[in-house]
Amino acid sequence: MAASRRPSALVEAEGHLIDSQLLTAIFDTVINRGGAFEVQAFDIGRTNDDFSRLTLEVSAADQSALTALLEALMPLGCHAAAEQDALLRPADRDGCAPEDFYSTTNQRTQVRADGRWLAVERQRMDAAIVVGEGRASCRKLRDLRTGDRVVCGLDGVRVTPEFRDRDRADFAFMSNDVSSERRVEVSVARIAAMVRETKKSGGRVAVVAGPVVVHTGGVAYFSRLVRAGFVDVVLAGNALAVHDVELALFGTSLGVDLEAGAPVSGGHRHHMRAINAINRAGGLAAAVGAGVLTSGVMYECVRAGVPFVLAGSVRDDGPIPDTVTDIVIAQERYAEALQGVGIVIVLSTMLHGIGVGNMLPAWVPVVCVDINPAVVTKLADRGSSQTIGLVTDVGLFLHHLAAQLTPL
Helix, strand or coil, X not given: CCHHHCCEEEEEXXXXXXXXXXXXXXXXXXXXXXXXXXXXXXXXXXXXXXXXEEEEEEECCCHHHXXXXXXXXXXXXXXXXXXXXXXXXXXXXXXXXXXXXXXXXXXXXXXXXXXXXXXXXCCCCCCEEEEECCEEEEECHHHCCCCCEEEECXXXXXXXXXXXXXXXXXXXXXXXXXXXXXXXXXXXXXXXXXXXXXXXXXXXXXXXXXXXXXXXXCHHHHHHHHHCCCCCEEEEEHHHHXXXXXXXXXXXXXXEECCCCEECCCHHHHHHHHHHXXXXXXXXXXXXXXXXXXXXXXHHHHHHCCCEEEECCCXXXXXXXXXXXXXXXXXXXXXXXXXXXXXXEEECCHHHHHHXXXXXXXXXXXXXXXXXXXXXXXXXXXXXXXXXXXXXXXXXXXXXXXXXXXXX
């Protein structure tokens, strides 16, 4: 088919297209999907602060292929050159969207309604966009209600990717780069600077933690960070709390004496005894109030008024009364706790880390610390492009971070 007869569309993009390698990504996307492009205009920013602007005609073999190509280009910042309102269709039943609903990314998004561009609120990936009363917001499919006006198709939707900024060294120093060959002290110093800047600007610090924090001896350092006010919310599972309490009551984690580094006789029962003690007290806060629990991460959170959400799973022993066993409710509490968060630190918990990453907008940096590089890579591969990966022992990381933020 001659190029002139192929279905085509005119798209535009602007931003730090060269620095962020978006220009190359746009061209590669067109070619890899069997399309063709012709650059109509390209204005390069004259300084490092100026945006570049691209106007591109793209074509494909048929209309279906063109639509798929335009959808693939949207997360790269491309949008239709001609402005028009988004197509809004009413949801015809609770929990269901129209068949052609627009599924969101975690990038900054705008939709055009009644001739005005509206910034989409509560940005997250894998959601629908509902427009009403002059506002637009992301909504999980299960939260849609009959009559909600849902954005459908691609018209009237603009996505703005996060651009790599030459001047933001503390954020960009290892973005999308997973390595075990950096000096931990250097990486942690930069992460500590990011945490300080977040707190200074009024942002909140969320920590998503797995039980490895306890197993690797990180409790004392994590507790210091909570006491010093560098932790604003803790998101975890039942296991973190259980083994944290086990350490506080019996000096073991998974039955291993952390001081001696060896299993103790009958230690395999300690986590069950810890669950029983919290159950008998009526929960973590009650256990702290009654003097049953006198140390550990959960103790410090209760004492400092730091909120925490414990999400249950099929593996849980107990679980303790504080654990949310309804996964839908747990997701909602996680999402609510993450509002206004300026940085997230994920400590050796793949499933909770990926879950949180899926709830965050792309402009919130995520620091993922794990001894297994595959965990860090998987979080980034699942769409959380803002992930900063550090491959190291979690206990060692917390030791260095506490030294940077709360020097003795």
